[in-house]
Amino acid sequence: MFGPPPTARTRSAAQLSFLEPVARLDTSPLRELVRRNAQNVPGVYRMIGARGDVLYVGKSRTLRTRLLSYFRLPWPEHRHARMLRETANIEWDVMPNEFAALLREARLIRAHLPEYNKRGARPLDQWWVIVVRREPVPRLRVQRASTVSGSRAGAGATVIGPFAHRAPLVSAVRVLNDALGLRDCADRVPMVLRDAGDFFADDARYTRTPGCHRYETRRCLGPCVAACSQAEYLTQLTRAQQFINGISDEPQVALEQEMAVASAQLSFERAGWLRDRLAALETLNAQLTRVREALSRPSFAYRVPGRANADWLYLVREGRVLADTSVADPHGVERLLALESQPPARATALTVDALEELTLLEHWFRTRGEEQLRTAPTIREVLTSC
Ligand code: SF4
Numbered sequence: 001m002f003g004p005p006p007t008a009r010t011r012s013a014a015q016l017s018f019l020e021p022v023a024r025l026d027t028s029p030l031r032e033l034v035r036r037n038a039q040n041v042p043g044v045y046r047m048i049g050a051r052g053d054v055l056y057v058g059k060s061r062t063l064r065t066r067l068l069s070y071f072r073l074p075w076p077e078h079r080h081a082r083m084l085r086e087t088a089n090i091e092w093d094v095m096p097n098e099f100a101a102l103l104r105e106a107r108l109i110r111a112h113l114p115e116y117n118k119r120g121a122r123p124l125d126q127w128w129v130i131v132v133r134r135e136p137v138p139r140l141r142v143q144r145a146s147t148v149s150g151s152r153a154g155a156g157a158t159v160i161g162p163f164a165h166r167a168p169l170v171s172a173v174r175v176l177n178d179a180l181g182l183r184d185c186a187d188r189v190p191m192v193l194r195d196a197g198d199f200f201a202d203d204a205r206y207t208r209t210p211g212c213h214r215y216e217t218r219r220c221l222g223p224c225v226a227a228c229s230q231a232e233y234l235t236q237l238t239r240a241q242q243f244i245n246g247i248s249d250e251p252q253v254a255l256e257q258e259m260a261v262a263s264a265q266l267s268f269e270r271a272g273w274l275r276d277r278l279a280a281l282e283t284l285n286a287q288l289t290r291v292r293e294a295l296s297r298p299s300f301a302y303r304v305p306g307r308a309n310a311d312w313l314y315l316v317r318e319g320r321v322l323a324d325t326s327v328a329d330p331h332g333v334e335r336l337l338a339l340e341s342q343p344p345a346r347a348t349a350l351t352v353d354a355l356e357e358l359t360l361l362e363h364w365f366r367t368r369g370e371e372q373l374r375t376a377p378t379i380r381e382v383l384t385s386c
Contacts, residue, residue: 027071027087042063042307043093045057045060046112046114048088049086059101059104060101061101096310099371102364110356127145128162130159132157133156136193137223140177145161168280172283175284176243180236180251183223189224190224221233246292255278262274301313301314301340301378302375303374305374313379313382319357320354321357322339336379340378
């Protein structure tokens with residue numbers, strides 16, 4: 001057998017069963033910690049590794065029961081049982097209710113990117129987004145929302161969405177790319193901008209060839225063959241973003257004009273082709289309008305019954321929890337009232353964090369119809385009616 005020795009994560013269950021007992025860390029001190037100190041209340045917990053790194057973040061309505069369940073998982077078959085053997089400490093925060101625990105869990109996962117928080121079954125998995133990363137020659141990427149949130153590549157990126165269906169989104173982005181000459185190639189294609197200083201520009205031996213046919217068919221500015229400067233490329237990207245943000249309908253108007261010319265020249269095949277592209281852009285525009293409407297929705301207030309009759313109050317604005325407080329705290333309620341009275345900013349694009357919270361809220365209220373009865377348009381109304 002050649003190759004590097006397997007790590008604890010890559011060993012199969014059969015291999016692990018032959019490990020020396022020394023590899024099986026004693027988890028009884030951790031279990032004792034939980035048994036002595038944890039309560040069956042809503043909360044968020046963190047599994048901390050030997051180097052202080054956060055291995056896993058979870059939440060539960062019944063913290064103690066959930067934490068103790070980890071110690072009954074079959075080892076080494078269950079990945080959380082294996083995680084427990086890597087855990088040096090367990091920390092937890094008691095939360096006023098399950099909703100608070102859900103929000104805190106999402107924010108901690110974003111902050112720590114824990115290794116054992118695998119993707120899947122999260123609200124973000126159901127949605128698609130357009131992502132524009134911070135990079136020298138950015139492109140419009142269509143990605144599952146969950147692949148952006150919590151990823152290092154997603155940091156600082158502009159996220160547009162969420163969208164329910166991938167196929168129409170991909171078609172529309174392709175049309176937009178073609179209309180504005182934006183690249184849509186893979187990351188591995190090297191970019192050579194005209195202003196980047198090309199030592200071989202005048203040497204015929206180093207003639208560059210584009211990575212695909214889009215440059216030759218005039219559907220890409222050709223940043224892979226030094227055919228445009230960065231400023232020229234970014235100008236076109238800004239145009240795409242203005243279309244996406246509802247500031248300009250330039251690509252749509254240009255297609256309409258092209259279609260009119262094709263029809264006038266009796267070039268019906270081309271006119272039909274342009275009509276399909278126009279339809280894709282119109283579909284995208286309609287979806288973007290819905291997203292913008294969702295983002296600019298007026299704020300609402302949400303009152304959640306808490307433990308020991310300590311209800312909790314949330315101020316939600318444009319799909320984000322802006323602030324929260326105990327109903328019993330008059331200063332906290334005043335703070336929320338002051339925030340509520342401030343005019344909302346015009347929302348256009350989302351940040352990754354905001355997207356996660358928007359979809360989390362959407363999932364929470366969609367799957368728990370009774371919770372909508374605890375909401376009202378304003379804080380004063382929710383305090384008197386719920
Ligand atoms: S022409 Fe070059 S930059 Fe444009 S999409 Fe093709 S490979 Fe990418």
